[in-house]
Amino acid sequence: MNDNYVIGLDYGSDSVRAVLVNTADGNCLSSHVYWYPRWKAGKYCDPVSNRFRQHPLDHLEGLEQTIKGVLSKSGIGKDQVKAICVDTTGSSPMPVDEKGQSLALKPGFAENPNAMMVIWKDHTSIKEADEINEVARTWGGEDFTKYEGGIYSSEWFWSKILHVVREDEAVKNAAFSWMEHCDFITAQLVGSTDPLAFKRSRCAAGHKALWHESWGGLPPKEFLGKFHPYLAELRDRLYTETYTSDEVAGNLSKEWAEKLGLSEDTIIAVGTFDAHAGAVGGEITENTLIKVMGTSTCDVMVASKETIGDKLISGICGQVDGSVIPGTIGLEAGQSGFGDVLAWFKNLVVKPSVALIQNSTLLNQEQKDQLIAEIEEQIIIKLSEDALQIPVAESTIVSLDWINGRRTPDANQSLKGAIRNLNMGSDAARVFKSLVEAISFGSKSIVERFRQEGVQIDAVIGLGGVAKKSILVMQTLADVLNMPIKVATSDQAPALGAAMYAAVAAGIHPNTEAAIKAMSNGFDKVYEPIPANVPVYEKLYAEYVEFGKLIEGK
Numbered sequence: 001m002n003d004n005y006v007i008g009l010d011y012g013s014d015s016v017r018a019v020l021v022n023t024a025d026g027n028c029l030s031s032h033v034y035w036y037p038r039w040k041a042g043k044y045c046d047p048v049s050n051r052f053r054q055h056p057l058d059h060l061e062g063l064e065q066t067i068k069g070v071l072s073k074s075g076i077g078k079d080q081v082k083a084i085c086v087d088t089t090g091s092s093p094m095p096v097d098e099k100g101q102s103l104a105l106k107p108g109f110a111e112n113p114n115a116m117m118v119i120w121k122d123h124t125s126i127k128e129a130d131e132i133n134e135v136a137r138t139w140g141g142e143d144f145t146k147y148e149g150g151i152y153s154s155e156w157f158w159s160k161i162l163h164v165v166r167e168d169e170a171v172k173n174a175a176f177s178w179m180e181h182c183d184f185i186t187a188q189l190v191g192s193t194d195p196l197a198f199k200r201s202r203c204a205a206g207h208k209a210l211w212h213e214s215w216g217g218l219p220p221k222e223f224l225g226k227f228h229p230y231l232a233e234l235r236d237r238l239y240t241e242t243y244t245s246d247e248v249a250g251n252l253s254k255e256w257a258e259k260l261g262l263s264e265d266t267i268i269a270v271g272t273f274d275a276h277a278g279a280v281g282g283e284i285t286e287n288t289l290i291k292v293m294g295t296s297t298c299d300v301m302v303a304s305k306e307t308i309g310d311k312l313i314s315g316i317c318g319q320v321d322g323s324v325i326p327g328t329i330g331l332e333a334g335q336s337g338f339g340d341v342l343a344w345f346k347n348l349v350v351k352p353s354v355a356l357i358q359n360s361t362l363l364n365q366e367q368k369d370q371l372i373a374e375i376e377e378q379i380i381i382k383l384s385e386d387a388l389q390i391p392v393a394e395s396t397i398v399s400l401d402w403i404n405g406r407r408t409p410d411a412n413q414s415l416k417g418a419i420r421n422l423n424m425g426s427d428a429a430r431v432f433k434s435l436v437e438a439i440s441f442g443s444k445s446i447v448e449r450f451r452q453e454g455v456q457i458d459a460v461i462g463l464g465g466v467a468k469k470s471i472l473v474m475q476t477l478a479d480v481l482n483m484p485i486k487v488a489t490s491d492q493a494p495a496l497g498a499a500m501y502a503a504v505a506a507g508i509h510p511n512t513e514a515a516i517k518a519m520s521n522g523f524d525k526v527y528e529p530i531p532a533n534v535p536v537y538e539k540l541y542a543e544y545v546e547f548g549k550l551i552e553g554k
């Protein structure tokens with residue numbers, strides 16, 4: 001049978017994943033993962049100063065490898081691939097030249113972190129975000145942050161651009177325009193050489209760049225010029241219209257068609273963010289909270305325009321028309337550190353031992369490498385097993401999950417993590433367990449904020465790496481929220497969601513809801529709250545809130 005296939009491409013923080021999916025039933029024929037090599041080696045980053053940059057070569061090499069990977073594993077004919085849609089992290093903007101090419105790919109800029117993609121978790125622009133908030137509230141005109149939860153973040157577009165252009169004259173002079181990662185990769189695939197004509201993502205623009213239809217797109221020059229003349233000039237070199245991901249960005253370019261062995265008839269959908277594609281892959285419906293649980297979390301909901309009306313949801317990361325399901329309002333909240341909080345603890349525990357193993361004379365290099373790889377792979381699993389053995393009633397350590405700042409409720413990226421109530425019995429498993437509780441409490445505070453703002457949550461769905469891998473995190477979260485959590489079957493729900501958008505853009509399904517219905521992969525597990533744990537966590541949550549106030553100075 002001549003079935004139709006689509007490819008969903010999901011650029012996460014550490015790796016890019018492609019899935020090749022049958023549009024008739026959502027069956028995933030093949031998947032392929034590519035870990036960014038320069039990023040893995042820590043290049044262009046400085047965690048101490050919160051600087052996190054990614055080189056576009058990591059992404060372009062990954063684009064080729066993953067698509068070729070899924071094609072060769074599946075063995076299907078090139079004409080059967082009808083469309084591709086790309087999702088990425090965000091806000092992860094990068095400077096580009098007049099042709100839409102990344103500055104980091106040009107002579108003179110190849111090793112300059114300011115010419116690279118400023119990934120979402122880069123918090124070098126806290127000062128600039130503070131300035132944007134101050135001016136937005138006091139300049140006498142519209143508060144452009146009002147559809148962004150009322151607080152602009154250092155994780156977002158304008159803060160990052162402002163920071164880079166203030167710091168780097170050469171990049172400022174060469175940066176004709178800026179593109180979100182999802183737009184840059186999509187533009188590469190269609191061979192766009194005109195960043196002004198290229199169809200930019202509604203999701204990225206609405207959640208991170210203060211784009212709103214009611215004020216004619218991006219904020220006016222009068223506002224942007226208050227921060228830097230460059231921002232006012234840049235407005236003319238960005239965009240006015242934006243597009244949802246059920247729309248066509250273009251066809252696959254000749255160059256990429258030849259490189260990938262695909263047809264130039266392949267449709268390329270408009271790009272989007274990983275979390276929003278994940279919500280589609282996780283079968284989002286109204287009043288269901290989708291938790292995309294990876295390095296960070298994104299907590300995504302949709303609401304009909306009638307339900308939302310004129311309501312402004314305070315303290316979240318935006319309410320955007322069509323950012324998830326076209327025709328409805330997408331709501332986004334999240335935590336800046338989730339799996340990353342556990343990864344931080346893993347590194348803390350492992351790093352000195354790894355250094356000692358490297359210096360040891362007892363093993364040869366191959367044995368050392370094997371041992372180190374095994375420890376790094378197993379440590380979170382071992383800590384999780386040990387933590388599961390500790391009765392919840394024994395949880396007395398209280399931690400704050402703000403190690404990479406707080407995204408929501410009420411963005412404050414200057415906040416720091418903290419741990420209290422340690423004693424001589426506080427071993428690694430107990431501290432790890434308290435961090436798992438802390439990231440779950442962070443999730444609860446988001447649920448509470450949505451509810452306080454009148455958004456009803458009847459069900460929770462988990463997806464992403466942590467939801468699939470960690471029984472400890474998922475059970476703790478179910479106990480803390482006192483709600484069952486369903487886990488999406490797909491290991492690659494964001495990529496599956498992107499594939500669903502691709503199928504709509506190609507005209508195979510009439511709309512996103514129909515694509516979800518036909519291509520859904522369902523759920524493979526439900527974590528039910530354990531009644532005895534619920535009151536224990538209610539009490540501990542109150543302590544988390546108190547501790548948070550203390551640290552925040554409230």
Ligand SMILES: Nc1ncnc2c1ncn2[C@@H]1O[C@H](COP(=O)(O)OP(=O)(O)O)[C@@H](O)[C@H]1O
Nearest residue numbers: 012013014294295339340343464465466469470
């Ligand atoms: N067994 C585990 N338990 C808890 N967290 C885990 C486990 N394995 C990996 N993680 C965390 O998952 C995160 C990666 O999530 P994933 O969804 O795969 O990627 P991304 O964030 O790039 O989309 C990392 O922060 C890592 O620490």
Ligand SMILES: O=C(CO)[C@@H](O)[C@@H](O)COP(=O)(O)O
Nearest residue numbers: 012013089090273294295296
């Ligand atoms: O913030 C967003 C989207 O708005 C995410 O891209 C960001 O949290 C990164 O997601 P991951 O943790 O890499 O899955």
